[in-house]
Amino acid sequence: MDTPFDVSQKDRMVWLPSPTGCFSVKSAWELLRQRRQYSLVDSLLWSSVLPMKMSFLAWRVMRNFLPLDVTLRSRGLSSPSRCGCCYREEEDLLHVFFTGPVASEVWRRMSGRFGFRLSNCLGMASVFKAWYWTAADPSKDHIRTFMPVVVCWFLWSARNQERFCGVRWGGDKIICEIDHFLEGLGKANLFRRSHFNGDGDCDLLCLVTTPPRRRIPRAIMWEKPPFGLLKLNSDASVKHGRATGGGLVRDYQGKMIFAFYKEFGDYNVLEAEGLALLFGLQLCSQRGLRPSLVEVDSKALVQLVVSGVLAKWPLCNCLRKIRSLLEGFSATIAHVFREANSPADRLADMGTIGVTEYDQFQELPAIVRASVVLDSRSVPGVRWISEGG
Numbered sequence: 001m002d003t004p005f006d007v008s009q010k011d012r013m014v015w016l017p018s019p020t021g022c023f024s025v026k027s028a029w030e031l032l033r034q035r036r037q038y039s040l041v042d043s044l045l046w047s048s049v050l051p052m053k054m055s056f057l058a059w060r061v062m063r064n065f066l067p068l069d070v071t072l073r074s075r076g077l078s079s080p081s082r083c084g085c086c087y088r089e090e091e092d093l094l095h096v097f098f099t100g101p102v103a104s105e106v107w108r109r110m111s112g113r114f115g116f117r118l119s120n121c122l123g124m125a126s127v128f129k130a131w132y133w134t135a136a137d138p139s140k141d142h143i144r145t146f147m148p149v150v151v152c153w154f155l156w157s158a159r160n161q162e163r164f165c166g167v168r169w170g171g172d173k174i175i176c177e178i179d180h181f182l183e184g185l186g187k188a189n190l191f192r193r194s195h196f197n198g199d200g201d202c203d204l205l206c207l208v209t210t211p212p213r214r215r216i217p218r219a220i221m222w223e224k225p226p227f228g229l230l231k232l233n234s235d236a237s238v239k240h241g242r243a244t245g246g247g248l249v250r251d252y253q254g255k256m257i258f259a260f261y262k263e264f265g266d267y268n269v270l271e272a273e274g275l276a277l278l279f280g281l282q283l284c285s286q287r288g289l290r291p292s293l294v295e296v297d298s299k300a301l302v303q304l305v306v307s308g309v310l311a312k313w314p315l316c317n318c319l320r321k322i323r324s325l326l327e328g329f330s331a332t333i334a335h336v337f338r339e340a341n342s343p344a345d346r347l348a349d350m351g352t353i354g355v356t357e358y359d360q361f362q363e364l365p366a367i368v369r370a371s372v373v374l375d376s377r378s379v380p381g382v383r384w385i386s387e388g389g
């Protein structure tokens with residue numbers, strides 16, 4: 001096994017569970033905590049759009065943690081029970097929140113607005129899940145995911161108004177309160193278009209106050225280094241868990257000095273980006289070349305190199321070597337968009353076995369040659385950029 005060490009540098013402690021390599025209480029907690037099985041329903045209750053009190057109520061509904069007559073009786077507090085929505089049945093969780101005459105009317109009318117009908121729901125968990133799955137593009141913050149949480153809140157509010165203030169339950173009143181609440185969310189700018197994905201015809205869409213995001217094309221091109229200087233571009237690719245990398249050094253005319261491709265094995269994307277860059281820098285060093293400018297299209301890698309943080313094991317070793325080589329070359333590293341890194345991108349993507357070094361332009365694969373020629377003529381690529389972000 002390869003345990004890299006560097007006698008020229010001081011030993012440093014690396015905290016394995018955190019991405020920065022530094023100790024954090026959060027990562028220690030993640031290490032110690034006992035994970036239970038992931039619960040989809042529980043994850044659906046905590047929407048960033050809704051006030052926390054609504055999510056807590058839904059959480060209590062899911063666990064039957066509400067002081068309903070039947071629940072209290074099961075805990076030894078015997079009392080007669082009569083439900084406030086129909087004055088006919090006993091007050092239990094499912095009756096108040098789903099099967100009672102008012103609750104079922106509210107659910108029917110709310111789902112009708114979205115063009116579906118709930119069926120075969122035996123408990124509240126299946127109600128939350130059913131709403132979630134009816135979305136064309138289900139997500140945690142979709143209107144169809146958090147709507148049942150809102151409905152539960154106002155059903156509970158109606159129950160309490162009847163119980164403590166004598167106000168009669170009414171479907172119209174509850175729907176009205178829900179609409180008023182949603183309107184408030186809209187006024188508070190909390191709705192995004194993404195919350196309505198697949199629901200373009202929903203009447204609530206008018207509550208979205210933010211304009212749709214426009215995407216504008218931008219010309220992005222590789223820039224030649226200044227006269228007499230060399231530029232190294234590198235890139236990595238991970239496919240089916242197999243990491244490969246490539247890159248090339250070019251001069252001020254955009255002429256290739258050398259290029260490389262290497263298969264690395266089982267690494268994640270960031271590690272592979274680091275290894276590809278390190279390999280490129282090492283080749284430069286072996287060949288006695290000093291690149292002054294280095295470009296990669298991984299923002300995360302550039303940030304790690306520049307910030308000087310320790311980083312995760314085993315990436316920290318690779319980063320230390322990259323930093324020391326860059327320093328030796330007095331080179332600066334910068335992030336570029338993929339459109340400005342296309343020969344390296346294509347080299348990294350070749351997917352062959354082993355290592356290849358190219359000294360002649362003619363040896364390069366045709367698709368890489370084409371990219372190099374386009375770059376040398378400053379032909380830009382087009383990138384669609386979201387306005388305002």
Ligand SMILES: [Zn+2]
Binds near residue numbers: 083084095
């Ligand atoms: Zn009832």
